[in-house]
Amino acid sequence: MSQKIKWGILGLGKIAGKYCDGLRHASNAELYAVASRDLNKAEEFASEFEAEKSYGSYVELLKDEQVQVVYIATPHAFHHELAIKCIEHGKAVLCEKPFALNYKQANEMISLAKEKNIFIMEALWTAFLPHFRDLETKFKNKEYGKLKSLKADFGFPAEFDETKRLFNKTLGGGSLLDIGIYPVFLAYRLLGMPNRITAEAQLAETGVDESCDIKFHYDQDIDVELTSTFKEKTPTEAILEFEESKVIMNSRFHEPTSITTHKDGKHEVRDYGVENNGYTYEAEHVGEMLLNNKTESDIWSIENTLELMQLLDSIRKEIKLEY
Structure with missing residues (x-):
């Protein structure tokens, strides 16, 4: 039996449910812990998707030494802050797209991950389908x-x-x-x-x-x-x-x-x-990277994420939209 990576999930909305549906079919993954600011919601989610642990705060999950990688499934505005916290707690990061609100945030997240030698990837699942x-x-x-x-x-x-x-x-x-x-x-x-x-x-x-x-x-x-x-x-x-x-x-x-x-x-x-909802391919890829001690994806790289964020910033400049 192949080794299984223990996953933690931050933010338990619609996208997290879809991801966990896909994660069930990943051969190298185990949904271990989930966290929400609402403990009841975390407990219900954990029951539905068979997670071992449920937490009523994000920091509690990050302090759990069993968690190896965290999927950040919160609204875009919280990606930067939570990714930084994950890295500071030594957790590998899969952060839902868009990776951040702008290039500056994305670069800070990636720079810290590089400094700490920790895996980080944007969850652009299409790249793996x-x-x-x-x-x-x-x-x-x-x-x-x-x-x-x-x-x-x-x-x-x-x-x-x-x-x-x-x-x-x-x-x-x-x-x-x-x-x-x-x-x-x-x-x-x-x-x-x-x-x-x-x-x-x-x-x-x-x-x-x-x-x-x-x-x-x-x-x-x-x-x-x-x-x-x-x-x-x-x-x-x-x-x-x-x-x-x-x-x-x-x-x-x-x-x-x-x-x-x-x-x-x-x-x-x-x-x-494809016999599942498609998130399995992304999840298995992250597991493969971690089991091979990689700090970035060989399919959707850190450079890819930064260039995509540059493009989004350039488009927003054209339409005069700033966050």
Whole structure:
């Protein structure tokens, strides 16, 4: 039997539940402890997901010597503070995306982890999913030919409520950081850092972006259009047009899904047979890195996180949104 890494979870909202569902299927993972500011909530969560320990404060969990790695699943605004606390307590960190509110915070988190020689990674789970890994490999090997355009969107209707996370500026609200990060990630991962960025946004009463339209400009003649919105449901797919083919990451492209390829008047749909919700791949990767004494991922690196944060900062500068 392979060794199992003992996980702790900080913040027990919707995303934590999804992650723990995936963690159940990871061969090298054990959900050991969970923490919430509400002990009753922690106890209920621990019961549902079969965690051994439940704590009514984050610090209590961090003081538990059995915890080897912590998944931070709180709203964006708390990532920086909690990651620092995890590192100071000697815990490896998997921090939900976006990694922080800005580059400055991200750099502080990463610098401390490097100083303490502790593993840290942004939880950008799409990077580990089979359909994305396959697309990325084929793209890098130029199996599709020359790219002409990339268009990716993510949108769903959200009722305006200034107290809720999506529209609350103090919690890092807005469509860009919450869901726009996925189209931005896709363009960055395939094409690298753009030479120039242009962006427009519709801002809510609270000052965060309800929707954001982004263009990345490269030396190559490639049309890159990225969209995020809380105003309507969009296809949430990614379309890559090549000179002699067309590739579609079907809805929802950032989750486990299929890929459709159109070429020579024919189309092929490839299903990747993912039998869980997809978070298992990310969790197993973190476990593998820790068991091999790595301090960063060899798939989604520290440099990747910092460059992605630079892109998000640049977009927010274009739309005049500061946290």
